[in-house]
Amino acid sequence: MNRLADGQLVHDVLAVPDVTEAYRQQEIWDLKSRLAYDVAGRIRQRYETEIAPAYAREHGAAPTSRHVIGELMAEDPATQMWSALRRSGQEQMWGLVAESTARQFTRLTGVAGSLLGSSGSLTLDASVTIPAYLQTVDIHCMPTGYYREHGPDDLTAGALYDRGVYIYAAGQLGAANDDKGRSVIEHWLDVHHPELHPEAILDMGCSVGHSTLPYAERYPAAEVHAIDVAAPMLRYAHARAASFGLPVHFSQRDAEATGFPAGSFDLVVSHILLHETSTKAVQNILTESFRLLKPGGLMIHAEYPPFTTMDPFAQFLVEWDTTNNNEPFWSTVRTLDLEAMAVRAGFEPDQVTRELIPTGRRLVTGQSSAGRIGLIVARR
Ligand SMILES: C[S@@+](CC[C@H](N)C(=O)[O-])C[C@H]1O[C@@H](n2cnc3c(N)ncnc32)[C@H](O)[C@@H]1O
Incomplete structure (x- = not known):
């Protein structure tokens, strides 16, 4: 398959930028990367060499709370500039990709329509309610959110997400944005369960299927299902998977109450779903995962690492x-006792573990947690 000049793998429904769009997208990529790596690194240096020592002279020790660090850094002009540019860069990035996606709307919907029935399946259900946590903000400043539709067969949000995430992560999630799915397989499943031959797999909150497809590749004998509440993401996900020749059954369902019969799956997974929900929803998702697993089946939810795995300054950077960036649950999810919640969901305490695995590539945040992803794992 071809790649764009910046490395993203081209498939049939990718919103491929024209020359002008590519040039402008590259500019914003450069700005965002510079802010995430170089400037964030310099701000940390400034904190460690000037701001924390000054605080320690007054209070006897450097701050240990991200909230105190946040108050100190809010007074720092370099941090103010960094923060303003990050927010503006984020808005500009989505705006540029949205323009490019809108220009290609007719082609993309046509291609997606022509791929229906070619591989796997797509089942939409207009009665599925979009949870309040997805409706109250345009998550990570993405203009349409995940679910809004601008007409019949709209897949704009999916196209926007696929291209936007690649630029957002400066390509660090891999050419197919599939690093999280690959990492769970490579660094956990293949290490701890090389014998696994699942018959049925469920990926919850699949969005455009970035993490789903590695499972379809790794377990070709399995029936792979992927669910999301957002119809535009699923339309795009189905076309994208078909374009890669991978049969996945996409359906519009709520991960909190999927409607699948109990005991349907050997493996239930999600990747960076939990941080975009709520504490109540996380509990519901764990309870639903327990219900859906066959005896002996495995649940793995991959989520950004907890605050306990990083120093206070990295926690402050995360809190940004x-x-x-319209991520209201981003910090709270890192404080949840997911092991206790899994036990409340029905799993036996000795069948639940929390793990930290490498991601194949560096994540984009310039934080000390970069390059690792957290897992809550349980066996039914
Ligand atoms: C950050 S994206 C997930 C990314 C994807 N799993 C991956 O690895 O690339 C979060 C997705 O979860 C979906 N979502 C959020 N809450 C959901 C729920 N209760 N049920 C199903 N999908 C949900 C959103 O619509 C969105 O597409």
Whole structure:
């Protein structure tokens, strides 16, 4: 398959930028990368060499709370500039990709329509309610959110997400944005369960199927299902999977109450779904995962690492997205006792573990947690 000049793998429904769009997308990529790596690194240096020592002189020790660090850094002009540019860069990125996607709307919907029935399946259900946590904000400043439709057969949000995430992560999630699915397989499943031959797999909150497809590749004998509440993401996901020649059954369902019969799956997974929900929803998703597993089946939810795995300054950097990037649950999810919640969901305590695995490539945040993803794993 071809790749764009910036490395993204081209498939049939990718919103391929024209020359002008590519040039402008590259500019914003450069700005965002510079802010995430170089500038964030310099701000940390400034904190460690000037701001924390000054605080320690007054209070006897450097701050240990991300909230105190946040108050100190809010007074720092370099941090103010970094924060303003990050927010503006985020808005510009989505805006540029949205323009490019809108220009290609007719072609993309046509191609997606022509791929229906070619591989796997697509089942939409207009009665599925979009949860409040997805409706109250345009998550990570993505203009349409995941679910809004601008007409029949609209897949714009999916196209926007696929291209936008690649630029957002500066390509660090891999040419097919599939690093999280690959990492769970390579660094956990293949290490701990090389013998696994699942008959049925479910990926919850699949969005455009970035993490789903590695499972379809790794377990070709399995029936792979992927669910999301957002119809535009699923339309795009189905066309994208078909374009890669991978049969996946996409359906519009709520991960909190999927409607699948109990005991349907050997493996239930999700990847960075939990941080976009709520504490109540996380509990419901774990309870639903337990219900859906066959005896002996495995649940793996991959989510950004908890605050306990990073130093206070890294926690402060993480918090930026909560307060500035329309990610209201981004910090709270890192404080949840997921093991206790899994036990409340029905799993036996000795069948539940929390793990930290490498992601194949560096994540984009410039934080000390970069390059790792957390897992809550349980066997039924
Ligand atoms: C960050 S994206 C997930 C990314 C994807 N799993 C991956 O690895 O690339 C979160 C997705 O979860 C979906 N979502 C959020 N809450 C959901 C729920 N209760 N049920 C199903 N999907 C949900 C959103 O619509 C969105 O597409």
